Structures are given as structure tokens and as C-alpha cells.
Amino acid sequence: MVTIDVCGLSKVFEVREKAPGLAGSLRSIISPSPREVEAVRGISFSVDEGEMLAFIGPNGAGKSTTIKMLTGILHPTKGRASVLGITPWKDRQRLASQIGCVFGQRSQLWYHLPPRDTFELLAHVYEIPKPVYRDRLEMLAGRFGLGEFMRTPVRKLSLGQRMRCEIAASLLHGPRVLFLDEPTIGLDVVAKRTIRELIRQMNREEGITVFLTSHDVGDMEELCRRVMIINHGELILDTSVSALRRDYLRFKIVRARLADPIDRFQMDGVAVVKHKQANLKLSVDTDVTSIDEVLAGLMRCARIVDITIADPPTEQVIADIYGRCASEVSGVPGGR
Amino acid sequence: MRAVTVTAVTTGSAAVTGLAKYFHVARISMRARTAYLADFLLGSVFYALILYVFVQLWSVLGRTRGFAVEGFGPRELVWYLMASEAIMLGRARFEQETDEEVKTGAIAYCLNKPYHYILFKLASYWGETALKMTLNIVIGAAVALAAVGPISVRPAHLCAVLVCAALALTLNFFIGMALGLSAFWVEDTAPFFWIYSKVLFVLGGLFAPMEVYPDALARTARATPFNYVLYAPARLFVQFDMEFFLRAVTMQVVWVAALAFLVMALYRMGVRRLDVNGG
Numbered sequence: 001m002v003t004i005d006v007c008g009l010s011k012v013f014e015v016r017e018k019a020p021g022l023a024g025s026l027r028s029i030i031s032p033s034p035r036e037v038e039a040v041r042g043i044s045f046s047v048d049e050g051e052m053l054a055f056i057g058p059n060g061a062g063k064s065t066t067i068k069m070l071t072g073i074l075h076p077t078k079g080r081a082s083v084l085g086i087t088p089w090k091d092r093q094r095l096a097s098q099i100g101c102v103f104g105q106r107s108q109l110w111y112h113l114p115p116r117d118t119f120e121l122l123a124h125v126y127e128i129p130k131p132v133y134r135d136r137l138e139m140l141a142g143r144f145g146l147g148e149f150m151r152t153p154v155r156k157l158s159l160g161q162r163m164r165c166e167i168a169a170s171l172l173h174g175p176r177v178l179f180l181d182e183p184t185i186g187l188d189v190v191a192k193r194t195i196r197e198l199i200r201q202m203n204r205e206e207g208i209t210v211f212l213t214s215h216d217v218g219d220m221e222e223l224c225r226r227v228m229i230i231n232h233g234e235l236i237l238d239t240s241v242s243a244l245r246r247d248y249l250r251f252k253i254v255r256a257r258l259a260d261p262i263d264r265f266q267m268d269g270v271a272v273v274k275h276k277q278a279n280l281k282l283s284v285d286t287d288v289t290s291i292d293e294v295l296a297g298l299m300r301c302a303r304i305v306d307i308t309i310a311d312p313p314t315e316q317v318i319a320d321i322y323g324r325c326a327s328e329v330s331g332v333p334g335g336r
Numbered sequence: 337m338r339a340v341t342v343t344a345v346t347t348g349s350a351a352v353t354g355l356a357k358y359f360h361v362a363r364i365s366m367r368a369r370t371a372y373l374a375d376f377l378l379g380s381v382f383y384a385l386i387l388y389v390f391v392q393l394w395s396v397l398g399r400t401r402g403f404a405v406e407g408f409g410p411r412e413l414v415w416y417l418m419a420s421e422a423i424m425l426g427r428a429r430f431e432q433e434t435d436e437e438v439k440t441g442a443i444a445y446c447l448n449k450p451y452h453y454i455l456f457k458l459a460s461y462w463g464e465t466a467l468k469m470t471l472n473i474v475i476g477a478a479v480a481l482a483a484v485g486p487i488s489v490r491p492a493h494l495c496a497v498l499v500c501a502a503l504a505l506t507l508n509f510f511i512g513m514a515l516g517l518s519a520f521w522v523e524d525t526a527p528f529f530w531i532y533s534k535v536l537f538v539l540g541g542l543f544a545p546m547e548v549y550p551d552a553l554a555r556t557a558r559a560t561p562f563n564y565v566l567y568a569p570a571r572l573f574v575q576f577d578m579e580f581f582l583r584a585v586t587m588q589v590v591w592v593a594a595l596a597f598l599v600m601a602l603y604r605m606g607v608r609r610l611d612v613n614g615g
Contacts, residue, residue: 073444075608096450106445110364112371117364124360125451153371 003177003209004047004070009079010233011040011065039065041233042079049176052203052210054220054241057230058318063213064103066230067181070211071101084176097126100170100208104182107162108169109154115165116150119172126173133172140168144198160191167195171202177209178202184219196222217249217311231318248317253310254282254294259303267297278302283312357451358459365428365463379468380475383425387476390417390543391483408547411484412574418476419570420542423501426469427508428461434516435525444610454513454603461509469505493576500581501569503588508565510595517599520606535560541567545574561591
């Protein structure tokens with residue numbers, strides 16, 4: 001069953017431009033020069049019930065604008081969309097009781113009060129009967145480990161604790177669709193892992209459809225089976241995560257600081273991106289050489305002082321997708 | 337995989353349950369206001385200080401010139417000021433917050449909840465205002481009592497004054513909200529709030545009742561909604577008169593209705609043109 005159906009959705013923002021200085025300010029009052037920005041350009045897709053979909057793209061790609069249109073916050077300029085059979089911007093309030101939203105950069109918790117107060121308010125806002133609310137809160141508090149800070153003012157919580165509360169708050173009324181806009185932004189590795197595990201669990205146990213936007217490739221890899229990539233407002237890829245991993249994410253970025261400078265580092269499937277004395281930045285093709293082998297190779301050269309292994313940034317993945325599309329069109333064998 | 341249904345309350349009428357949520361918004365707003373008790377109490381100390389200064393001023397005026405205009409002697413003026421300042425300083429300052437929410441786009445995040453933004457803000461405003469007003473009245477009454485002695489007020493009249501004060505504060509909310517929502521169209525609404533507060537000083541009758549004003553100024557003030565925010569309830573508290581009460585309440589209802597209509601129209605137009613680009 002289709003839960004989210006989007007067809008030709010577009011959003012154009014009008015941005016007022018102003019030249020610098022006092023003269024510019026005066027000119028902008030007398031003859032304003034608005035510029036149109038196409039944040040989303042005619043995107044179409046559908047999401048099935050219970051699906052976990054990653055909607056990724058770099059900053060300013062149109063991810064958040066899309067999620068805001070799907071939750072009824074923004075009116076689109078063109079196109080249509082339905083979430084659970086409801087047109088979001090036409091029947092926002094009816095839709096609101098069936099969806100949950102978490103905006104990583106905004107909080108729905110009352111900053112000076114403990115999370116419990118917000119939960120209580122939300123129970124009234126969503127008109128949840130008292131016994132149902134009590135059971136639901138107990139379940140969520142247990143699962144999200146909220147018990148220890150349920151009575152601590154939100155302002156005193158860590159970002160990870162706050163995010164756990166945010167997600168629990170958005171699940172309180174048993175939504176059928178959960179929109180997560182950058183839920184792991186600013187979190188450390190451990191907190192990210194916890195949040196991802198909790199989302200996975202809720203999807204598995206309650207069959208909630210999850211629409212996740214992020215510019216963290218890790219969110220997508222760990223949570224979703226399907227991924228859509230958006231850039232400059234256009235959907236440039238709609239594929240399975242495994243296909244994306246196979247085609248674009250087999251490269252890892254390894255940054256190492258060695259105890260002593262080395263002259264050179266050479267290995268099959270490893271490109272040295274940057275090398276300055278004891279500092280190395282490598283791009284590893286994991287299809288050719290595993291990370292284990294690279295680490296072993298580095299340790300043979302010198303003692304490792306510090307090391308980080310990361311996915312290529314979303315911008316790089318997008319550049320690769322464009323590169324591949326261009327080479328397919330021109331018939332030139334492409335790839336990295 | 338298990339679908340979870342958290343059903344909405346079905347007992348009682350939908351309207352009652354619909355409105356109950358706003359009562360809880362007011363309650364949580366009240367609780368949030370007392371999170372910093374010291375700050376909260378400090379605001380009322382400022383109120384007591386203003387009152388003290390004016391008590392001195394009116395007392396001197398009363399002693400030196402035998403000042404009394406249409407039944408307003410120094411004692412009445414002090415109690416009048418106690419009431420008008422209790423409203424003036426008891427109002428929750430939500431306008432700047434609304435302005436910020438509109439400008440930063442944070443208003444968008446209030447839209448995807450099953451409540452009406454304007455009613456949510458009204459409830460939140462009332463939660464905070466009720467608390468501040470109660471404290472102001474207690475402190476103000478103590479200062480006025482100590483300075484000029486009691487004033488005779490009948491309990492039935494007090495109920496009527498409370499109705500008038502509630503309408504006055506609701507009127508203030510809709511004026512503030514209309515100014516706050518203008519942020520959809522103008523870059524900075526702060527000057528509007530500044531002007532509004534100064535207009536309340538004069539046309540609202542903050543420091544003295546209209547009876548003390550020159551005729552032309554009093555006529556102008558009475559033609560505006562501002563005198564129904566401060567003057568009407570404060571005057572009724574000091575000098576109750578049924579005819580004035582009925583006229584004031586009728587005008588307050590008319591102004592509240594007109595401004596509520598304006599606010600709803602501004603809100604609908606504003607939300608349609610809401611631009612929130614990016615996260």
C-alpha cells in the first residue's frame with residue numbers, strides 16, 4: 001500500500017536581494033529586486049507502508065523543503081502530494097495526528113521544563129486517553145532509556161538525550177509515518193548509533209513508515225533499504241542502498257597520522273589523496289583492498305598515532321553519480 | 337510487524353476535548369514561567385518600585401494643590417495606577433517571540449501539530465499573564481494599601497472588573513499578535529511594539545484616567561481600542577459604574593472580534609507565503 005505519493009512537486013522561493021551599504025538598502029526599498037530560487041524541481045516518487053526511505057543530499061539540495069511540503073508546513077508552487085491519502089497542505093491538522101516529525105535543528109520540547117511536561121502536553125494536544133498515554137509513555141521511556149532524565153529540565157540534557165526525547169515525543173501518539181529531518185545532526189558516534197537502533201526498532205515493531213532526510217551517509221546505510229538522492233532540487237537517483245553501496249560507496253576515506261614521516265605509501269586499490277610527512281589521506285577502494293589490509297600496510301610503515309575512517313562526503317557521491325551519468329551518455333567508460 | 341493505534345479521546349463533546357488542550361497549553365506555559373522563580377519575582381519588584389514612585393508623586397500633588405478631578409483624588413489615582421500597571425506589566429511579552437518565529441521560520445514547526453497556532457499562542461499568553469497579574473495585584477494592593485489606605489470595592493463589582501480586565505488582556509493579545517504577524521511582510525517589527533507601548537502610556541491611560549486628560553486628548557483616546565486595554569478596567573476598579581461597564585465591555589467585545597478577524601486573516605495570508613528554506 002502506498003503511504004506517500006508525490007507527483008511533480010515543486011517549490012519556488014522568492015529571495016529579496018539587496019546591494020551592500022545604505023544606498024543598496026534604499027534602492028531595495030524603492031525598487032526591490034526579488035530573485036526566484038527553485039528549491040524543489042518537479043520531483044515524483046512513492047513510498048510504501050512500513051518502508052524506511054533515506055532522502056539524502058548536500059546542504060541546500062531541497063531535502064528539508066520537501067519534508068516541509070509533505071508535512072503540510074509549506075505550500076508547493078506546483079505538483080501534488082498525498083500522505084496517508086491526505087493532501088498535507090490542505091488538511092494539515094488531520095494529517096498531523098497521523099504523522100510524527102522530528103526536525104534535528106528544532107525542538108518541540110519545552111526548554112526550561114523536564115521532558116515529562118512536554119509529553120503530558122502532547123498527550124492532551126493529540127487527545128490521547130490517559131491510560132493509553134500512560135502505557136505508551138512507559139513503553140517509550142523504557143525503550144529509549146528516558147527514565148533517568150525524565151524529570152531533568154531539557155536545557156540540562158545532552159544533545160543525544162534530547163534527541164531521544166524528541167523522537168519519543170514524536171512517537172507518543174502512535175503515528176503511521178515518521179518524518180525525520182537530520183535526526184543525528186551534531187551527535188557523537190555512540191549517540192548516532194543509539195538513535196539509529198531505536199528508529200530501526202520502532203519501524204520493525206510498529207510498522208511505521210520512516211522518511212529520513214540526512215546528509216550523513218551513515219544514517220542511510222544503517223537504516224534504510226532504499227535511498228533517493230536529491231541535488232539542486234532534482235531527484236538524481238532512486239535506488240537500493242545495496243546498489244548505491246556497490247556503485248558509489250565502496251570507497252572509504254582513511255586519514256592517518258603516523259609516529260614518523262614516511263616517503264611513500266603504495267597499495268593496490270589505494271589512492272594517496274594527500275601526503276605531508278607523517279600525515280596521510282587515502283581513498284581506499286574496498287572492492288580491491290580491505291580496510292584491514294590498509295591498516296596492516298600502514299602499521300608496517302610506522303606506528304599509527306591517530307586514524308579515522310569515513311565515508312566519502314555526500315557531495316563526492318553526487319559528483320560520482322553525475323560523472324557516471326555523463327560518461328554513460330558520452331559512451332566513455334567512466335567510474336572513478 | 338505490529339500497527340499501533342493510539343486512539344483519540346471519544347468521551348465528551350469534540351469541542352470540549354478540542355478546547356481542553358489549550359487549557360493544558362496555558363498550564364504548561366505557567367509552569368515554564370516559574371522555572372526561574374527569582375527572575376519572575378524580580379519583575380514584580382520593578383512593578384512595586386514604579387508604584388512607590390507614583391505614590392510619592394500623587395501624594396505631593398494631593399497635599400500641595402488639593403488635587404481632585406471628577407472624583408479622582410490622590411488615593412483614587414494611586415489605586416488606579418495599581419490596576420493599570422498590574423495589567424501593563426502583567427501582560428506576557430509574546431510579540432517579540434512571534435516576530436522571531438515568523439522571521440526565522442520557526443513558526444513552521446508549530447504548524448504540524450493538531451492545534452491552531454493563534455489559539456496556542458493565546459493559551460500560552462494567558463497562562464503566563466494570569467500568573468504575573470495575580471502576583472502584581474497582590475504586590476500592588478499591598479503597596480497601595482500601605483501608602484494611601486483602602487479603597488471601597490464591592491465583591492460584585494470586582495467580578496465585573498475581572499471580566500473587563502480579561503477582555504482588556506485579550507484585546508492586548510490580538511493587537512500584539514497583529515503586530516507580530518506583520519513580520520511576514522516587514523523586516524523588523526520591533527519599532528511597532530515600541531510605538532504600541534508608548535501609545536498605551538498616553539492613549540491607554542497608563543498613569544492617569546481620561547478624566548484628568550484635556551478634552552481633545554480624552555476624546556481621541558476614547559475613539560481608539562487602547563483605552564479599553566488599561567483605562568476601562570482600571571477606572572472601573574476605582575469608580576464602578578454599571579453604564580460605563582456595559583459600554584466598555586461591549587466595545588471591548590467589538591474590538592476583540594474585529595482584531596481577531598484581522599489576526600486570522602493575516603495568519604492565513606502569512607502562512608501561505610511562508611518561506612522556510614533549508615533546515
